[in-house]
Amino acid sequence: MTAIGAMTGAAANGSGQAGMTGTRSLSIRGLTKEYVRGKPVLRGISLDIAGQGITAIIGPSGTGKSTLIRCINRLVEPTAGEIWFQGMDLARLRGRSLREARRRIGMVFQEYNLVERLSVMENLLCGRLGYISPVRAWLRRFDPADIERAFELLDIVGLGAFATQRADALSGGQRQRVGIARAVMQRPDLLLADEPTSSLDPKTSVEIMELMAGLTAQHDIPVILNIHNVELAKRFAARIVGMAGGHVVFDGLPADLRDDHLKQIYGGEGWLE
Ligand SMILES: Nc1ncnc2c1ncn2[C@@H]1O[C@H](COP(=O)(O)OP(=O)(O)OP(=O)(O)O)[C@@H](O)[C@H]1O
Ligand SMILES: [Mg+2]
Structure with a gap:
């Protein structure tokens, strides 16, 4: 399945090639995770994430959003694929080099x-x-x-x-x-945030997102954010990645995320009424 967003990630957050080569950019290639052999949760994800701004990952429950970000810091072991960050494939690091990489995430x-x-x-x-x-x-x-x-x-x-x-x-x-x-x-040179507002009320959620967005912008820390609240994703992220069925099905600007994309990401349509 191909991404239906009109823009590539690099173009979407306005950084172009320069952002991709920066020291804080991340490049994921063919990332696959099977908790159970033969039943992949992530099915060959490839994503380039620029070294600045918030990239929000949205998608239905159980689609592998947490698995994806946990593969990056190896709280989950990838089954196959590469995760390039600062000249190293995070998917292959062990021992001391893994500890050092984790310190920067x-x-x-x-x-x-x-x-x-x-x-x-x-x-x-x-x-x-x-x-x-x-x-x-x-x-x-x-x-x-x-x-x-x-x-x-x-x-x-x-x-x-x-x-x-x-x-x-x-x-x-x-x-x-x-x-x-x-x-x-x-x-850190990269911040991973897994549903940081899901346990909070709506007002506190906005305040927490404002704090995270402000602090990370000030310190130039790129953020990969898993979030269920699409409005918050659109409000705070420079780029939205929509996942479904272990694939990336949307990758683009928040302004370009339309109802038909949401139907493809979450399935059905009655809930959009
Ligand atoms: N440690 C594990 N062992 C076995 N299966 C797991 C494990 N962790 C996650 N899974 C399975 O992998 C799939 C993806 O889970 P994951 O937590 O990554 O989804 P998610 O998109 O983050 O969901 P949510 O939006 O509910 O947080 C689910 O089917 C889940 O049951
Ligand atoms: Mg999750």
């Missing part, structure tokens, strides 16, 4: 993935990607420069007064602010 999760028993500040300082266990977190010594930066970031996300609060005492919106600050704290 931030992630924001739907369920925040904070270390609940640690303070907000400790989450920022040691919660990289949510991979680190609470034990390791406690044992970690912190660099004063990191502590200063963490305080700055907490102020920016509006949680300056919450540094010593335990993460489990925060509301969902506050938790996601911590999740975003933690990801930016890592100084």
Whole structure:
């Protein structure tokens, strides 16, 4: 199946070839994932993502959006294909080189993935990607420069007064602010966000998207965002990728995403009335 969007990804977010060759661009080739042999969830996805702006991935539940972004940081092992980033095929990295690559890729999760028993500040300082266990977190010594930066970031996300609060005492919106600050704290070259607003009310969702879009634009961090809310995707993304059945079926500008595309992505049409 071919993409029905009129524009290619590079043209769609206005960066052209230059963006594709930049140090923060990502190039996915023939990415396939089978959790069960012979039953691919991703069926040979190829995508070029420019090193700037938000690329939103939309598609029905179970179509492999989370699988796609989790293949990028190898929370999920790809079955086949290549994921080129900064001169390396992320799909093939192991050991130390994989750890180093992961350090440059931030992630924001739907369920925040904070270390609940640690303070907000400790989450920022040691919660990289949510991979680190609470034990390791406690044992970690912190660099004063990191502590200063963490305080700055907490102020920016509006949680300056919450540094010593335990993460489990925060509301969902506050938790996601911590999740975003933690990801930016890592100084990532790429941010992956998997349904960062799905657990939040509509107003808080917009505020969280504004915060994420603002912070990542300011720090020049490209974002790959999985999101169910098509309106939010259109409002904040430079480019929309529509997935269905393990393929990319739309790739283009938000303004070019029409109802017939949505029917192809989500199937049926009664829900569009
Ligand atoms: N660890 C796993 N083991 C086996 N199957 C899995 C695993 N993770 C996901 N799947 C299956 O892969 C398919 C794609 O799942 P995925 O979570 O990537 O979809 P999604 O598009 O993110 O859905 P949603 O919009 O509901 O988050 C689903 O059929 C799911 O059941
Ligand atoms: Mg998902």
